[in-house]
Amino acid sequence: MSDIITVKDLVLVYGDGTKAVDNISFTVQDGEFFGFLGPNGAGKSTTIKVLTTLLRKTSGSATVAGYDVEKEAGAIRKVIGVQSQETTVDGDLTGRENLELQGHFHQMKTSEIKQRVNELLKLVELESVAEKRARNYSGGMKKRLDLATALVHKPKLLFLDEPTTGLDPQSRSTIWTYLQKLNKEDGITIFLTTQYLEEADKLCKRLSIIDFGKIVASGSPTELKHEVGADSIRVALENCDKDRAKAKEIIKTMSGVSEIIDSEDCINVYAKNAGQLIADIVRALDSSDIRLSSVTFSSPSLDDVFMKHTGRRIRAEDLVKAPSAMFGGRRR
Amino acid sequence: MTLFSDTRYLFVRYLKKLVRNPILLFFSLFQPIIFLVLFTQLLTNFSKFVVLPGGSYIEFATAGILLQNAFGSALQSGTSIVLDIDSGYLQKMLVTPVRREAILLGRLTSDAFRVVVQSAIILGLAYAFGAFVTTGVIGILLIFFTIAFFGLAWSGISLAIGMKTRSSETVFAIGGFLTFPLLFLSPALFPIDFLPPWVGTVSMFNPISYAVNAIRVLMTTGYDWGTILPSWGVIALVALVTMSLTLYQFRKVVR
Numbered sequence: 189m190s191d192i193i194t195v196k197d198l199v200l201v202y203g204d205g206t207k208a209v210d211n212i213s214f215t216v217q218d219g220e221f222f223g224f225l226g227p228n229g230a231g232k233s234t235t236i237k238v239l240t241t242l243l244r245k246t247s248g249s250a251t252v253a254g255y256d257v258e259k260e261a262g263a264i265r266k267v268i269g270v271q272s273q274e275t276t277v278d279g280d281l282t283g284r285e286n287l288e289l290q291g292h293f294h295q296m297k298t299s300e301i302k303q304r305v306n307e308l309l310k311l312v313e314l315e316s317v318a319e320k321r322a323r324n325y326s327g328g329m330k331k332r333l334d335l336a337t338a339l340v341h342k343p344k345l346l347f348l349d350e351p352t353t354g355l356d357p358q359s360r361s362t363i364w365t366y367l368q369k370l371n372k373e374d375g376i377t378i379f380l381t382t383q384y385l386e387e388a389d390k391l392c393k394r395l396s397i398i399d400f401g402k403i404v405a406s407g408s409p410t411e412l413k414h415e416v417g418a419d420s421i422r423v424a425l426e427n428c429d430k431d432r433a434k435a436k437e438i439i440k441t442m443s444g445v446s447e448i449i450d451s452e453d454c455i456n457v458y459a460k461n462a463g464q465l466i467a468d469i470v471r472a473l474d475s476s477d478i479r480l481s482s483v484t485f486s487s488p489s490l491d492d493v494f495m496k497h498t499g500r501r502i503r504a505e506d507l508v509k510a511p512s513a514m515f516g517g518r519r520r
Numbered sequence: 521m522t523l524f525s526d527t528r529y530l531f532v533r534y535l536k537k538l539v540r541n542p543i544l545l546f547f548s549l550f551q552p553i554i555f556l557v558l559f560t561q562l563l564t565n566f567s568k569f570v571v572l573p574g575g576s577y578i579e580f581a582t583a584g585i586l587l588q589n590a591f592g593s594a595l596q597s598g599t600s601i602v603l604d605i606d607s608g609y610l611q612k613m614l615v616t617p618v619r620r621e622a623i624l625l626g627r628l629t630s631d632a633f634r635v636v637v638q639s640a641i642i643l644g645l646a647y648a649f650g651a652f653v654t655t656g657v658i659g660i661l662l663i664f665f666t667i668a669f670f671g672l673a674w675s676g677i678s679l680a681i682g683m684k685t686r687s688s689e690t691v692f693a694i695g696g697f698l699t700f701p702l703l704f705l706s707p708a709l710f711p712i713d714f715l716p717p718w719v720g721t722v723s724m725f726n727p728i729s730y731a732v733n734a735i736r737v738l739m740t741t742g743y744d745w746g747t748i749l750p751s752w753g754v755i756a757l758v759a760l761v762t763m764s765l766t767l768y769q770f771r772k773v774v775r
Contacts, residue, residue, distance in 0.1 A: 240615045262617060270615040274608040280537040292529040293616035295522055321540070337612075 191215040192345055192377050193222075193239065198248035200234050208234040210401035211248070216379055221371045223392035224381040225490060227502050231401040232381035233273055236349050239379070240270045253345060266294070269343035273350045275330045279323030283314050283333050286322055287340055294341035301340070308336040312366065328359030335366065346370065348380045352387060360387075367391060383502060385490040397494055404497035409490060416488040416496055418446050419462035423469065426479040428454040438472050449499060453482075456495060526619045530626025531633070534600070538634060548596060549638055552589035556582070556645060559709065570714050573740045582646040583736035584708030586639050586663070587728060590671045591703070593635045595695030597627060598678030599688040605773070606686070620774050624679070624766065631675050632668040639667050651739070659738045662748070666738075669755050670731045676762025683769035708732045730754040 193216035200209040209231045216222040224232045237243040239252050241261035249256070255263045277286050287308060291301035309315045312332040317325065322333060331351065338346060351367070352360040368391065370376045382388050388395050389409045396406040405412055423439075425431050432455060436448050439457055444465055447458040459465050462485040473480055486492070494502050538545060560578040572580040604610040613623060643653065643660065653659050682691045703709065705722045706729040712720045723729045734751030737744040 242611055242614060265615060265617045268615065270612070272608050272611055276608040276612040278533070278537070278609060280540045281533070285536070289529060289533060290616070292526070293613060293618040295525070295617060341616075 190218050192218045192220075192254075193250075193252055193379065195235075195239070195250045196248055198235070198238065198250055199246045200231075200238055200243065201246045208401055209238070209245075212396075212398070212401070212403045213248075214396055214403060214406065216377065219371075219375050219377055221367075221378045221391055221393045222380070223388045223395035224379075224398050225383070225385070225388040225392075225395050225494070225502075226381075226398035227383055227500075230398045232398060233349050234401075235398075236270075236272075236347050236379070236381060240268060240347050241265060266341075267344050269338035269341070269346045271335055271338045271346075271348045271351055273353065275327070275334050277322040277325075277330050277333050277337065279321060282319050282321055283309065283325070284318040286333060287337055290337040290340045296341060304340055304342070308339055311339075312336045313362075328355055328362070331355060331359065331363065332366075335363065339370070343376065345377045345379070348378065350381055350383065352382070352384065364391060385494075385502060389490055397490075397497060399494070399498050405493055412490060412493045413488040416458065416492045418458040418460050419485050419487055420492045420495075421457040421459065421462050421466060421469065421483060421485040422451065422453045423455040423457060423473075423480065424453045424482045425455070425473075426481045431478040434476065435473055435478050438476060438478075439469060442468055442472070447496075449496070451495065451499065452501060456492075458492075458496075523619045523622055523625070526622030527625040527629065530618075530622055531629045534626060534630035535633065537600075538630070544596075545634070545638070548592050549589065549641060551592060552585050552638075552642055553645065555588060555709075556585050556642065556649070559585075560649060570711060572711060573736060575740075576650065578646060578649050579651045579740055580711070580736070581709055582643070582651045583732050583739055584703070584706075585646075586642055586667055586735055587670065587708055587732050588699070588703055589638055589642060590635050590667045591674060591699055591728075592695075593638060594631065594671045594674035595678045595691065595699070597631050597675035598680075598682030598691040598695075600682075601627065601679055602682045602686055602688045602691065605683070610773070614774055620770075623774075624770060627679070628672055628675055632671055635671040636664045636668055639664060653739050655738050655742055659743070663735050663738050666731060666734050666748075666751065666755070669752065669759070673727075673755050673759035673762055676759065676766045680762065680765040680769045683766070683773050702726060702728050706732055707736075727754050727758045 195215070196213045198209055198212050199207070201207050212235070224235065226232055234243065238245050239250060239257060241257060241264055245257065251257065252264045253267050257264065281289065284305060287305040288301050291304065309318050312335060314329060314333060314336070317329065322330060325333065335351065352363050355363070364387070367378060371378050380391065392409065394406070394408050396403045397412070398404065405415070407415070423435065425435060432450070435455060439445060439448055439455070442465060444459045444461040445457055446460070449456050457469070466483055466485060470480065470483060491501055494500070560581055563577045566572070566577045567575060610623070653663065655662070678691050678695060681694055685691070705719055706726045707723060708728060712723060730751040731754070734748045737747045
């Protein structure tokens with residue numbers, strides 16, 4: 189399979205000096221479902237903006253569908269579909285008009301547009317409200333319409349910048365179904381950014397974890413989790429500052445422990461036999477007069493992968509409240 | 521070819537947005553209509569003291585009020601581009617092959633269309649109050665042309681400010697700040713002879729004066745090309761400056 193996106197040593201520094209993308213390199217294969225996982229401000233959107241010809245890179249090189257992002261921007265725009273992070277549908281136009289206008293932006297024939305728009309309205313299940321103004325759609329419906337507008341010209345490559353951020357779980361899983369269908373049945377390559385672990389885990393065949401403009405890990409979700417290798421035990425201490433060093437000393441000597449790192453909870457222990465080890469940890473710390481506030485363990489998740497490379501958790505769900513879930517029901 | 525069709529689709533988009541938010545249309549018509557009704561009624565006796573071209577005050581003032589309306593509408597142009605930038609819709613257009621120039625042209629042509637419709641409403645109202653366009657249908661068309669051209673020239677200012685500041689409030693504030701001084705320091709609502717001499721001097725440098733005079737002669741006297749052509753020249757000059765500014769800002773926005 190050939191590469192549809194190649195990025196080499198890409199750097200983007202904004203006018204105010206912020207280094208949003210810091211020397212990243214990666215490739216995406218034709219037909220792949222590829223993802224960027226990272227917290228807010230990690231450089232995901234900026235990368236997408238460079239690849240979709242909206243921003244000029246500072247240095248490095250990037251090609252999309254074989255075209256150079258700088259010199260052949262026009263050719264790229266013809267073959268890509270883009271859904272930006274903000275939902276951008278024109279509320280004054282109906283769902284159908286939004287789609288048709290997008291077809292005209294791509295200079296398609298009117299007859300061709302008519303047929304394609306009907307197909308898409310069916311795909312995203314908006315046929316019944318197609319003649320209503322998009323202003324009155326719920327948040328989930330707007331997102332679906334927005335996704336459909338990115339598909340009017342049958343792009344071979346789809347860029348989705350946090351396509352489900354702010355959506356309620358049900359709308360989110362609906363979008364996931366469409367995306368999987370588009371990738372599997374229509375063979376569309378998808379480049380998705382997300383701050384949701386579950387989303388990356390479920391959809392992406394391969395992903396890169398990005399933080400502060402740098403790629404910290406890449407691989408399939410399984411590979412990445414395998415790399416963490418072990419279950420993780422989160423040990424929270426009542427007096428973390430005082431006892432952390434001592435606790436680490438004690439746990440380090442136990443059998444099966446592969447790695448101990450400092451975390452927000454206090455200590456994260458990676459081990460093969462976590463279930464067994466918990467009891468040992470509790471006993472050992474207790475007998476050394478170190479008071480525990482909690483001990484939990486889990487099988488490796490992408491969050492652990494992120495944690496392993498950055499020492500922090502992603503916690504998207506805390507950062508992003510779902511506004512559309514609160515106000516989305518308003519319809520007329 | 522694509523430029524023409526892209527412009528057409530964007531023109532239609534803006535018109536749909538306008539028609540579906542009729543409040544906007546009336547909001548900007550509101551002030552000119554108040555002026556038309558209030559001023560012309562308050563100043564009915566004005567013509568007893570001053571000799572006015574056209575005879576009655578309403579006949580005289582309609583040109584100024586048409587200009588005032590064109591001015592106000594043109595200044596809203598910039599807010600619409602701010603909206604498209606803020607909502608991300610501009611970016612949505614920019615990742616497609618749509619012609620960049622069409623984004624501006626669609627906006628400007630729909631502005632021109634809108635101001636012509638509004639002017640027709642004002643002219644109709646003025647007619648009801650007894651103001652006629654002496655030059656007839658062709659004169660009316662020339663008035664529309666002058667107003668649309670004038671509107672385009674001033675849209676450029678608000679578009680440039682809008683793209684530079686990305687703030688609708690700023691566009692409105694600067695627009696509001698400009699409107700009255702420019703309007704009153706011109707023969708828009710009072711004949712120059714009636715105003716203090718310094719205003720007369722200032723008004724010679726006020727582009728609005730020229731546009732007003734062209735419309736006024738078409739309404740009241742006839743095809744006075746010696747007034748009309750220089751007026752178009754002044755508007756063209758203003759348009760050249762404002763469109764250059766707009767294009768400069770637009771290039772920055774579209775990279």
